[in-house]
Amino acid sequence: xxxxxxxxxxxxxxxxxxxxxxxxxxxxxxxxxxxxxxxxxxxxxxxxxxxxxxxxxxxxxxxxxxxxxxxxxxxxxxxxxxxxxxxxxxxxxxxxxxxxxxxxxxxxxxxxxxxxxxxxxxxxxxxxxxxxxxxxxxxxxxxxxxxxxxxxxxxxxxxxxxxxxxxxxxxxxxxxxxxxxxxxxxxxxxxxxxxxxxxxxxxxxxxxxxxxxxxxxxxxxxxxxxxxxxxxxxxxxxxxxxxxxxxxxxxxxxxxxxxxxxxxxxxxxxxxxxxxxxxxxxxxxxxxxxxxxxxxxxxxxxxxxxxxxxxxxxxxxxxxxxxxxxxxxxxxxxxxxxxxxxxxxxxxxxxxxxxxxxxxxxxxxxxxxx
Numbered sequence: 001x002x003x004x005x006x007x008x009x010x011x012x013x014x015x016x017x018x019x020x021x022x023x024x025x026x027x028x029x030x031x032x033x034x035x036x037x038x039x040x041x042x043x044x045x046x047x048x049x050x051x052x053x054x055x056x057x058x059x060x061x062x063x064x065x066x067x068x069x070x071x072x073x074x075x076x077x078x079x080x081x082x083x084x085x086x087x088x089x090x091x092x093x094x095x096x097x098x099x100x101x102x103x104x105x106x107x108x109x110x111x112x113x114x115x116x117x118x119x120x121x122x123x124x125x126x127x128x129x130x131x132x133x134x135x136x137x138x139x140x141x142x143x144x145x146x147x148x149x150x151x152x153x154x155x156x157x158x159x160x161x162x163x164x165x166x167x168x169x170x171x172x173x174x175x176x177x178x179x180x181x182x183x184x185x186x187x188x189x190x191x192x193x194x195x196x197x198x199x200x201x202x203x204x205x206x207x208x209x210x211x212x213x214x215x216x217x218x219x220x221x222x223x224x225x226x227x228x229x230x231x232x233x234x235x236x237x238x239x240x241x242x243x244x245x246x247x248x249x250x251x252x253x254x255x256x257x258x259x260x261x262x263x264x265x266x267x268x269x270x271x272x273x274x275x276x277x278x279x280x281x282x283x284x285x286x287x288x289x290x291x292x293x294x295x296x297x298x299x300x301x302x303x304x305x306x307x308x309x310x311x312x313x314x315x316x317x318x319x320x321x322x323x324x325x326x327x328x329x330x331x332x333x334x335x336x337x338x339x340x341x342x343x344x345x346x347x348x349x350x351x352x353x354x355x356x357x358x359x360x361x362x363x364x365x366x367x368x369x370x
Contacts, residue, residue: 126144207324268285270289
C-alpha cells in the first residue's frame with residue numbers, strides 16, 4: 001500500500017446502486033488514505049443520497065444509453081454522449097488525474113473515452129460487478145488498461161484483455177459483517193426482502209402473499225423487513241396484517257447491515273451489490289432474478305451462488321405464492337440446510353475488495369506494472 005498521490009483519482013459511476021455502491025466503497029477507502037477523489041457522474045445519481053461522495057468533489061456530465069427503441073432516441077443518445085465526452089475532457093484537462101476508475105453503466109462512457117485521448121493520459125481501470133460483462137464495459141474495455149472482475153467465470157470478456165479478480169467492493173458497514181457467523185432460526189425467524197436499488201414491484205404482492213400462506217406456527221414467529229415501493233406498501237401491509245405477520249416496509253433501508261446481520265433468510269433480486277453483500281455477510285438467499293436484466297446477467301449472478309449451494313434461484317415466470325411458500329417452509333424447517341448455505345456463501349466472498357482495488361490503483365499510479 002502506498003501513501004496518498006498528488007494527482008486526483010477520478011471515479012466514474014452513476015445510475016443504479018449496482019454501479020454506485022461499489023464506487024462509494026472505493027471512494028471511502030481512497031479518501032481514508034488521503035487521496036483526492038473526484039466523482040464524475042450523471043444526473044440520475046442524486047437520489048442515492050451518498051454520504052461518502054458528499055465529502056468529495058463532484059461533477060455531472062451529460063450521458064445517455066445507446067439502446068433506444070427508435071432511431072430518434074438512439075441519435076439523441078449519441079448526441080448526449082458526445083456532449084458528455086467534451087464536458088469530461090474539458091473537466092479532466094483541468095484536474096490532470098492520475099487514474100480513472102469506472103464502474104460500468106453509460107455514465108462511465110464519457111469520462112473513460114475522454115481520459116483515453118488526454119495528452120497526459122491517466123491510468124484507466126474498469127470494474128465489472130456482474131457475471132456477464134456489461135455493454136458499457138465491453139465498449140470501454142478497448143480504452144482501459146485493466147479490467148477488475150467480481151466473478152471467476154465472467155462472460156463476454158474481449159479476447160486478450162488483461163483482467164484481475166478482486167471481488168465487488170461493498171460498503172464499510174457491510175464489510176464489517178464478514179465471518180460474523182450464522183445461527184439458524186429458532187424462536188424468531190427474521191426474513192429480509194430486497195428488491196434492488198430501484199425496488200421490485202412484483203415483490204410487493206407476491207412475497208407478502210407467499211408468507212401469508214405459511215402455517216400459523218411459522219407466521220407467528222416471522223419478523224419481516226421488506227423493501228417495497230411506496231405505491232405497493234398499502235396492499236402489502238394489508239396482507240401482512242391480515243396474516244398477523246410482523247412486518248416493516250420501506251422503499252429504502254439505511255440500516256441494511258443491521259438487517260443482514262439479523263437475517264435468517266434473504267429473498268432478493270440477484271443484482272451485483274446484493275450478491276456481494278450476501279457473500280460477505282454469509283446469509284442464505286432465495287434469488288428471483290430480474291427477467292428484464294440486460295444479457296440476463298442477474299440469472300448468471302444467481303447461478304454463481306446456487307451452483308455452489310449458497311442460494312436457490314427461482315425464476316419469476318414460474319413463481320407463484322404457493323411455490324414460494326413451499327420453498328420457504330422447507331428451508332425454515334431444515335436449519336442445517338440454511339447453515340450449509342450460509343457457510344457456502346462465505347466461501348464465495350471477496351473480503352477487502354475495496355482495499356485491493358485501491359492498492360491496484362495507487363500502485364499503478366506509482367509506476368508498478370499491471
